[in-house]
Amino acid sequence: MKVLIVGSGGREHAIAWKVAQSPRVDKIYCAPGNAGIAEYAECVNIGAMEFDKLAAFAKENQVDLTVIGMDDPLVGGVVDVFEAQGLRVFGPRKNAAILEGSKAFSKDLMKKYGIPTAAYETFNSPEAALEYLETADMPIVLKADGLALGKGVLICNTREEAREGVKTLMLDKQFGSAGDRIVVEEFMTGREVSVLSFVDGNTIKIMTSAQDHKRAGDGDTGLNTGGMGTFSPSPFYTPEVDAFCKEHIYQKTVDAMKAEGRAFQGIIFFGLMLTEKGPRVLEYNARFGDPETQVVLPRMKNDIVDVFEACIDGRLDQTELEFEDNAAVCVVLASQGYPVKYDKGFAIKGLENFKEKDGYYVFHAGTKFDGGKNLVTNGGRVLGVTAVGKDLKEARSNAYAATEWVEFENKYMRHDIGKAIDNC
Secondary structure, eight states, X not given: OEEEEEEOSHHHHHHXXXXXXXXXXXXXXXXXXXXXXXGTSEEOOXXXXXXXXXXXXXXXXXXXXXXXXXXXXXHHTHHHHHHHTTOOEESOOHHHHHHHHOHHHHHHHHHHHTOOBOOEEXXXXXXXXXXXXXXXXXXXXXXXXXXXXXXXXEEESSHHHHHHHHIIIIISOTTGGGGSSEEEEEXXXXXXXXXXXXXXXXXXXXXXXXXXXXXXXXXXXXXXXSOSEEEESOTTSOHHHHHHHIIIIIHHHHHHHHHTTOOOEEEEEEEEEEETTEEEEEEEESSOOTTTHHHHGGGBOSOHHHHHHXXXXXXXXGOOOOBOSSEXXXXXXEETTTTTOOOOOOBOBXXXXXXXXXXXXXXXXXXXXXXXXXXXXXXXEEEEEEEEESSHHHHHHHHHHHHTTXXXXXXXXXXXXXXXXXXX
């Protein structure tokens, strides 16, 4: 069969790598793809938001299945466009992708259906938000309602920081129209855990847990990024936490979306906070996480194409997800200055080392060819270096050893990805 993957980052590279392992697949396309994805797929120069062009390409090339990796096209309704033309596509429709597309919608959904989350208020005007903040407890969290590349969340420790945050989101429009409306949320403390799941509209199947590191600097300092590294499984996601979430969060979310006439088929990413009062939902995403995908899929035993199709056909209840009894750690190699200002176009060396080693992977996030065969940096997050091990400590040691194989000018990374596991 022929598969088209829509996207261009490390997540899509990991998906392409996993799809390529399916004996059912003999041709993969990726739009627009990147230099790493090109090892597995024919990259097509069509943007992820060019829905009609994507659908036309899928028809012309008799693509059997399209997998949407990115949030923007899902929230924009690419699945609806494909389905209207009789094309088989994996991902939620527009009316379901709002679960990620609007923080206010997801918070209201959780309140209505009793899904545990932080207390919150929603504001459409900066004046009203500022007035509320004058009497609110600090610290507090400000969230842009719309999509903001995973960066539209501000943790404000003081009232002055909160006022400045409202200005950043609603007046300066740092994240564009995503900040037209904001959610002001109770600050929760605890461990963060990411849990990905497959959903077919009725049934939900949970993947292995992971934990992301969002801040740019060691010790969780600096600005929020799209993710500087991750590990799987999370030792903090205990059987007790799993049992609580299965009873109070996972299936309740799927049932709530169905009750709202927004049946969800695709991936639901649960961002959880493990508080003293129990697990709470921090956020939902409507697709695979990045870089969580880069540690979850290398541990997955299933043929991912079979799982995609089970979700589309509403027969996920017949599928059992299986994961290796091991661990994985991903360290992101970024460009110095990310996520604000950085240079690109620098030659990347050393990737040939990964072809000779089992259990070591490099997923491309921001790379391209310079017009010839030379690979160069082309983004803030450049590569995700992933390694597996018998446990998290071994996987972490392996991943950091592998980061030394790769060289490019202005290479930057955090040195404490998964450090918390040392004390487990």
